Amino acid sequence: MDKLVIQGGSPLNGEISVSGAKNAALPILCAALLTDGPLVLGNVPELHDIATMRKLLAHMGVKIEAAGEAGLSLDASDIHTCEAPYDMVKTMRASILVLGPLLARFGHARVSLPGGCAIGSRPVDLHIKGLQAMGAEIHIEHGYIEAKAAKLKGARVFMDIVTVTGTENLMMAAALAEGTTVLENAAREPEVVDLAECLIKMGAKIEGAGTDVITVTGVASLHKAQHDVVCDRIEAGTYMVAAAMTGGKVKLNNARADLLDAVIDKLRESGAQIEYDSHSITVKSQGVLQQRGALKSVNIRTAPHPAFPTDMQAQFMALNTVADAVATVTETIFENRFMHVQEMQRLGANIEVEGNTAIVRGCEFLEGATVMATDLRASASLVLAALVARGETVIERIYHLDRGYERLEEKLGQLGANIQRVK
Ligand SMILES: CC(=O)N[C@H]1[C@@H](OP(=O)(O)OP(=O)(O)OC[C@H]2O[C@@H](n3ccc(=O)[nH]c3=O)[C@H](O)[C@@H]2O)O[C@H](CO)[C@@H](O)[C@@H]1O
Numbered sequence: 390m391d392k393l394v395i396q397g398g399s400p401l402n403g404e405i406s407v408s409g410a411k412n413a414a415l416p417i418l419c420a421a422l423l424t425d426g427p428l429v430l431g432n433v434p435e436l437h438d439i440a441t442m443r444k445l446l447a448h449m450g451v452k453i454e455a456a457g458e459a460g461l462s463l464d465a466s467d468i469h470t471c472e473a474p475y476d477m478v479k480t481m482r483a484s485i486l487v488l489g490p491l492l493a494r495f496g497h498a499r500v501s502l503p504g505g506c507a508i509g510s511r512p513v514d515l516h517i518k519g520l521q522a523m524g525a526e527i528h529i530e531h532g533y534i535e536a537k538a539a540k541l542k543g544a545r546v547f548m549d550i551v552t553v554t555g556t557e558n559l560m561m562a563a564a565l566a567e568g569t570t571v572l573e574n575a576a577r578e579p580e581v582v583d584l585a586e587c588l589i590k591m592g593a594k595i596e597g598a599g600t601d602v603i604t605v606t607g608v609a610s611l612h613k614a615q616h617d618v619v620c621d622r623i624e625a626g627t628y629m630v631a632a633a634m635t636g637g638k639v640k641l642n643n644a645r646a647d648l649l650d651a652v653i654d655k656l657r658e659s660g661a662q663i664e665y666d667s668h669s670i671t672v673k674s675q676g677v678l679q680q681r682g683a684l685k686s687v688n689i690r691t692a693p694h695p696a697f698p699t700d701m702q703a704q705f706m707a708l709n710t711v712a713d714a715v716a717t718v719t720e721t722i723f724e725n726r727f728m729h730v731q732e733m734q735r736l737g738a739n740i741e742v743e744g745n746t747a748i749v750r751g752c753e754f755l756e757g758a759t760v761m762a763t764d765l766r767a768s769a770s771l772v773l774a775a776l777v778a779r780g781e782t783v784i785e786r787i788y789h790l791d792r793g794y795e796r797l798e799e800k801l802g803q804l805g806a807n808i809q810r811v812k
């Protein structure tokens with residue numbers, strides 16, 4: 390199994406390019422199921438999760454071909470099964486996003502329940518409730534969601550919790566339903582907006598994406614389209630925290646500051662200087678390598694967009710471990726998203742967990758050790774901690790990182806980090 394070996398202590402300087410967003414690309418790949426197509430996508434990141442989704446779609450009969458640099462062309466004109474088997478779904482929760490499109494276009498779907506993942510129980514009851522409101526008959530049998538609907542009907546769907554994949558599944562289903570669907574308390578995440586923009590290019594009638602009420606007027610069919618996936622705000626945010634912690638000057642190209650308000654706010658509060666234009670972000674920071682106490686501790690509370698993203702919680706925990714005072718980090722989205730705490734403690738971090746809040750006391754320095762990556766963003770946070778730790782850190786089980794960061798060691802290496810992948 391691959392490991393990362395990081396020698397801490399190098400400030401980061403230079404320019405890198407941010408990839409397309411995993412969490413936008415995955416639902417958009419599923420949108421290909423809604424049409425004879427083809428759907429031609431650009432800025433698709435080369436990630437393990439994308440390969441898993443390609444495998445699942447290919448299993449159903451979608452023909453997928455490379456289309457230029459970081460591009461894919463998907464043709465779903467010859468689908469031979471509407472089943473998403475357990476073996477393919479178990480490794481990636483986003484597989485649930487085939488449910489809405491399959492049901493809307495073919496009238497039936499059999500999709501394995503996505504197993505509980507490490508960061509929380511992650512139920513899909515709101516996806517099911519929404520599809521039932523649209524007239525689907527749904528049963529859970531032998532671990533599979535069995536869904537049928539001769540024709541989905543528009544409905545008013547209220548979601549009592551903001552759900553990103555739930556909003557995406559229902560928006561795709563509603564695109565081909567008869568009549569108008571109103572999604573209340575919808576997720577406002579930029580990835581939902583990007584999916585809506587792609588669906589609109591395919592002929593869908595969608596209003597309000599990016600607000601908490603999305604109105605979808607169903608159409609009889611969707612058609613071919615071309616769409617470039619939005620840049621990955623979480624990848625960008627991760628490198629921004631890296632630059633703030635180590636110090637130096639890092640420019641991120643293909644990055645959008647307007648998607649990162651909460652993160653930029655907190656980084657500025659910690660002492661980093663941030664400048665941006667419409668397609669790049671530059672972070673300048675003194676960092677803790679040059680001066681101990683250079684970063685201020687910052688309190689974090691995760692919540693749905695536009696509040697602070699859960700996918701950046703672990704990275705800010707890393708920053709707080711070497712900041713000048715005490716901070717609280719509160720996780721409100723997932724009940725088990727503090728698995729990085731134990732590993733950071735192995736590096737010498739001073740963190741106490743009380744319920745869904747971690748109290749992080751900044752320490753003078755972290756010390757390299759062998760640690761284990763436990764989930765995607767936890768792994769990223771260990772990389773950040775290792776960049777400022779004294780000596781060598783070995784991060785094991787980095788297959789989690791490969792799910793969501795494209796060429797991470799190459800990009801950080803380009804900025805001057807001493808980081809190597811060991812096979
Ligand atoms: C609102 C939010 O921040 N969502 C995050 C969530 O999206 P993801 O789509 O994976 O998760 P949801 O947005 O659906 O879940 C948000 C919350 O709603 C609950 N829930 C969800 C669906 C459902 O049917 N029933 C239910 O109770 C979940 O348990 C969770 O507590 O994880 C992704 C990966 O880390 C992040 O990119 C998203 O930003």
Ligand SMILES: C=C(OP(=O)(O)O)C(=O)O
Pocket residue numbers: 412481482483506508700765766793
């Ligand atoms: C946890 C994540 O992804 P997933 O929802 O695919 O597990 C993430 O993107 O941080």
